Amino acid sequence: xxxxxxxxxxxxxxxxxxxxxxxxxxxxxxxxxxxxxxxxxxxxxxxxxxxxxxxxxxxxxxxxxxxxxxxxxxxxxxxxxxxxxxxxxxxxxxxxxxxxxxxxxxxxxxxxxxxxxxxxxxxxxxxxxxxxxxxxxxxxxxxxxxxxxxxxxxxxxxxxxxxxxxxxxxxxxxxxxxxxxxxxxxxxxxxxxxxxxxxxxxxxxxxxxxxxxxxxxxxxxxxxxxxxxxxxxxxxxxxxxxxxxxxxxxxxxxxxxxxxxxxxxxxxxxxxxxxxxxxxxxxxxxxxxxxxxxxxxxxxxxxxxxxxxxxxxxxxxxxxxxxxxxxxxxxxx
Numbered sequence: 441x442x443x444x445x446x447x448x449x450x451x452x453x454x455x456x457x458x459x460x461x462x463x464x465x466x467x468x469x470x471x472x473x474x475x476x477x478x479x480x481x482x483x484x485x486x487x488x489x490x491x492x493x494x495x496x497x498x499x500x501x502x503x504x505x506x507x508x509x510x511x512x513x514x515x516x517x518x519x520x521x522x523x524x525x526x527x528x529x530x531x532x533x534x535x536x537x538x539x540x541x542x543x544x545x546x547x548x549x550x551x552x553x554x555x556x557x558x559x560x561x562x563x564x565x566x567x568x569x570x571x572x573x574x575x576x577x578x579x580x581x582x583x584x585x586x587x588x589x590x591x592x593x594x595x596x597x598x599x600x601x602x603x604x605x606x607x608x609x610x611x612x613x614x615x616x617x618x619x620x621x622x623x624x625x626x627x628x629x630x631x632x633x634x635x636x637x638x639x640x641x642x643x644x645x646x647x648x649x650x651x652x653x654x655x656x657x658x659x660x661x662x663x664x665x666x667x668x669x670x671x672x673x674x675x676x677x678x679x680x681x682x683x684x685x686x687x688x689x690x691x692x693x694x695x696x697x698x699x700x701x702x703x704x705x706x707x708x709x710x711x712x713x714x715x716x717x718x719x720x721x722x723x724x725x726x727x728x729x730x731x732x733x734x735x736x737x738x739x740x741x742x743x744x745x746x747x748x749x750x751x752x753x754x755x756x757x758x759x760x761x762x763x764x765x766x767x768x769x770x771x772x773x
Contacts, residue, residue, distance in 0.1 A: 448701055452655050457648040460694045465686065469724055472693035475700040476725040484758035485750070486703060486728040488540040488573070489533035493561065494520045494554075498546035500577075500612045502600075503676040504640060504669055507546040520545070520554065526561045530568055537747075537757045538731050540571035542596065548613070549578040559590040566591050573633060578613065578621045581628075588628040594663060595625045596633035602649030605642045609677075626659060634661040635707065638691055639669035639683035647691055655698040663728065664702045666692055668709025685713070689720045696725025703728045715749050722753065 460468065476482055498507045530541045543561060550558065558574060565572040573594035574587070587595065600606065603615050625632055634657075636650045654664060668688055671678050695704050705728035706721045713721075731746060750757065 448660060449698070450656050450658070450660075452652050452698055454645070454648055454652060457652055457694065457698070458644075460697060461644065461648065461690055465690070468690060468693050468697075469720075472696040472725045473723060475697050476727070479701050480703075480727055481758065483753075483755050484727065485722065485755050486540070486705075487538045487731045487757045488542050488705075488728065489529075489536075489538040490542040490544060490730050491521075491526065491529050491533075492546070493526060493543045493558070494545035494547065498548065500548055500610065502612075503609045504637060504672075506672040506675060508675075520557055523560060523564060527564050527568075530565050530570060533731070534568055534570055536731060538570070539758075540573055540594070541565045541568075542573040542575070542594075542730075544575045544596075545577070547577040549580075550576045550583065552583075555583055555586060559586060562587070562590045562592050575633075578617055579624050581624045584624045584628045584630065588630055592630055594631045594633045596663075596665070597621050597625065598635050598637070598665065598667075599650060599653055600636050601640060601642055602646040603653065604649060605640075605646045609640060622657065631662040632659070633663040633665060633705075635663075635665035635667065635695075635705070637667040637669055637708070638688060639680070639709070640677055641680045644687075647687075648694075651691070651695055651698055654695075660699045660702045662702060663705060664695055664699055665705040665707035665728075666695055666726070667707040668712070670708050670711070685717050689717065689724050692721045692726050693724035705729065715752070718749060719753055722755065 460471075463471070473482070498505070500508055502508055526543070533541050543558070543565075545554070545558070547554070555576070558576065562572045562574065571593040572591070573596055574592060575596035579587075579595070584595070597618060599615070599618055601609055606615050622632060622634060634654060636654070638647055638650075654661060668683065669677060669680065671680060692704060692706065704726050706718065706726040707730060710718060710729070729746065749755075
């Protein structure tokens with residue numbers, strides 16, 4: 441197999457990816473850590489905070505999501521947040537060490553009126569000196585152009601799973617719909633945040649196929665969130681057999697090897713992870729987390745617990761650009 445610790449590829453085959461997953465665990469983590477150190481400061485983790493700016497009543501039927509109007513999860517519908525509430529949340533996030541503020545709205549796609557209000561929020565976040573990221577559903581080319589003009593740094597739009605398993609999870613939008621939105625975002629030179637969810641009952645092959653889709657995009661996503669399913673009562677995936685923790689760590693490691701220059705985020709599901717499991721994920725190449733006690737509407741570890749773990753591991757909170765620059769300086773020395 442080609443040495444995958446160097447270079448960026450867009451031609452991964454399923455057989456190659458399976459071979460990575462099948463490596464002895466120590467060998468896999470060694471390759472992943474080697475790729476990680478070649479591109480990033482291995483002891484720096486980028487911190488983002490995610491705020492739900494419009495909660496519930498989403499017309500989509502994503503089987504994992506408590507915000508879908510199709511499932512009775514007890515979640516109260518909320519209107520788009522006022523600007524002052526967003527400003528307060530962003531300022532609090534900055535004071536707690538976040539370098540990026542992410543805002544999510546439970547929409548299939550935003551109306552132009554709603555987009556204008558989100559653009560005001562983006563400007564507010566930028567004025568605080570933070571990076572901005574939004575996830576608003578599907579976008580047209582004109583809408584992405586407006587977001588670019590507003591100074592948006594990142595747009596999040598996940599592929600969720602493999603093309604083959606996708607229709608068992610979502611029926612209200614197609615895989616191609618998601619790819620089209622990613623293309624619209626890339627066309628305006630907005631950074632892409634795109635990953636998926638594991639632990640939804642998918643097969644090993646599905647996890648490989650998800651990473652294949654991500655790595656074989658025309659450009660690797662600048663940020664790759666790997667989510668572990670958070671099971672919510674009364675959603676179709678509630679009661680799904682939990683993914684083995686070692687398999688999750690393997691997924692992080694393979695993502696790092698396949699997309700060596702991308703930031704890999706240890707995303708949803710951390711509440712159920714032990715400190716030891718999270719430490720293995722950082723060793724496997726994860727170098728970003730969401731910070732705060734909720735992720736949209738699901739639980740997330742308290743800030744103090746994250747800082748305690750960082751201190752135990754000798755990890756520092758850092759922005760992505762700073763982490764990359766530190767790695768460049770180290771390589772030049």
